[in-house]
Amino acid sequence: MRRNLIDWTDIEASVKRHMESRPGWIPLVIEVLETIKEHADFTGDQPPNIVEIKQKLGGLRIYTDPSPDHVLSVLERAEIKAESTCEICGNAARVQDFYGYLACRCSWCAHDLIDERRGVHSPEPYILNQRLPEVDRDLCCTECGYFGQRVQAWNETRCPVCIMNDWLLKMASNLVSIQSQILQKAEDPAAEAVKYTVVYGHDFTFRHEVFKVTGHMRADDLLERCAHEVRVAIEGDSDD
Template sequence: MADDVSNAIDFDDIKQSVEKSLGRTPEGWSGLTTKLFTEVKEYCDQKRATYPFVVQIKEKLGKLRIYHRCDDRHIQSMITATIARANRTCERCSNAAETQLLDGWYTTLCCWCAHDVASKRHPKRKRLFGVRKKPVRDQMTCGVCGYYGQIDRTDDRNRCPACVKKDW
């Protein structure tokens, strides 16, 4: 039964394989992952090694997951480095990002993409992220929308760049 699983990456059409798993975000995670497997393919071709078997590529709890079967330490380190980078960047555009709680779902989006997604779901609501039971005291959480990770340091009201631009 385990042998019935097919490789999630078609090394003849890497971009299409990645977009099938992660969606079409050429500047975001699918772009990073496509670049990773293109480099893995070049490495394997150079070493005349077999391509790694990729079981699954997905987002889970706001983090990129790549499940694979590969014994080559260099390929393992390439995959690990890409996952680490992706988990600090926006899924859609690769800007710096932190994992957010949005409508009960964990997602890793920059403040711009997060505001775009949240405002489409809740056009009249300002408090978009997380659950606010008491005033925010840390220096990285927007005092208006609750986005964690990017604060406009020129703003005296401790707001994220998207809230500053919207004049919230």
């Protein structure tokens, strides 16, 4: 008989001790073990030996010594819930493929693992789920490949973490957005102008500036000129 992992008089402490690295699944396991204990107390039977609790192919597995069907079906409830629960934080999640290593993580905790593993595998950029054939590419973040948590607003095709990281980067450089609009006089197509609306600022206090670049110039020259104006405006702002 293999060693029993669970002290049935203190289920919570036993589960926490064996699942330190996957805290998001701890409540699921405690819940089913308490159900099994209650049933055993009621019938006067000895609760089963739980011999292994582990992660396999992204899923939760709880192994027992040979046990009656009702015990196995209760344990299976935790395994099914774990398929849609982040192993780290308990958030809604799906199994993701991290270059061959499968883990059920929400987009936030997946990015933590990407950061950890990037150094080991160092493909640039690190894109998830490239080897999972059944993954629907339309539901994957176009930047990191995360499957199943894409933001469905603002015509976004990315997960919330990639959107937030992008914003943090822009905030760090003060620059939020540049929109261009080509103005052209119908009577004189050569006299074109480009209007650039630049949004920049700190701490969600944004400023808008409009630059107009006119004259008989090539498109490349116009862009170069505008980029210069934008740099001057932003650097000027950070001097205050």
